[in-house]
Amino acid sequence: MAIISVSNLSYEYSNSDRKAVDDVSFDIEQGDWVAIVGHNGSGKSTLAKLLIGLMAADEGTITIDGLELTEETVWDIREKVGMVFQNPDNQFVGATVADDVAFGMENRQMDRATMRERVTSALTQVDMLDYVDREPAKLSGGQKQRVALAGIIAIVSKILILDEAPVCWILRDAAKY
Ligand SMILES: Nc1ncnc2c1ncn2[C@@H]1O[C@H](COP(=O)(O)OP(=O)(O)O)[C@@H](O)[C@H]1O
Numbered sequence: 001m002a003i004i005s006v007s008n009l010s011y012e013y014s015n016s017d018r019k020a021v022d023d024v025s026f027d028i029e030q031g032d033w034v035a036i037v038g039h040n041g042s043g044k045s046t047l048a049k050l051l052i053g054l055m056a057a058d059e060g061t062i063t064i065d066g067l068e069l070t071e072e073t074v075w076d077i078r079e080k081v082g083m084v085f086q087n088p089d090n091q092f093v094g095a096t097v098a099d100d101v102a103f104g105m106e107n108r109q110m111d112r113a114t115m116r117e118r119v120t121s122a123l124t125q126v127d128m129l130d131y132v133d134r135e136p137a138k139l140s141g142g143q144k145q146r147v148a149l150a151g152i153i154a155i156v157s158k159i160l161i162l163d164e165a166p167v168c169w170i171l172r173d174a175a176k177y
């Protein structure tokens with residue numbers, strides 16, 4: 001069974017006159033690494049947002065790990081998926097890099113010792129441990145993406161969606177997934 005199954009997916013922004021995603025279907029198997037390549041404006045970010053239910057598709061279905069994405073299942077599905085957005089500024093919540101990396105784990109009510117261990121390990125994997133006490137807003141764009149990635153590595157999601165994020169950092173440790 002595919003871990004992600006997309007069938008005849010379409011989406012058009014309300015202020016637009018053409019579909020951003022037009023009748024897209026694909027399956028991704030567990031353990032696969034898949035890159036979606038296309039011009040600026042070809043709908044990659046829109047597809048990523050549809051996959052985690054940030055917007056509802058006009059047509060088609062998305063099934064993640066056996067669960068069809070609906071209003072009822074969206075929170076269960078987000079538990080399975082970690083996403084680094086194209087612009088991670090929108091994704092920072094912590095006052096320090098450490099707080100930020102821990103945020104997803106706090107939501108999942110992990111114990112403190114595990115959280116501390118995972119923050120250190122995740123920041124080490126993305127080469128950002130030296131910045132642990134810094135303010136996320138004052139980092140460079142690439143550093144922000146690495147911190148966002150650390151937050152996701154720390155949760156150990158089943159599925160990782162990286163929207164133009166530095167895939168090399170992850171691939172180096174892909175064996176862990
Ligand atoms: N919030 C939005 N409102 C209206 N149109 C949008 C919005 N975001 C993206 N679009 C349009 O949808 C299309 C796909 O954009 P996007 O998914 O961001 O492409 P990509 O990530 O491949 O560059 C583009 O034509 C873009 O202008």
Ligand SMILES: [Mg+2]
Pocket residue numbers: 044045046086163164
């Ligand atoms: Mg994009």
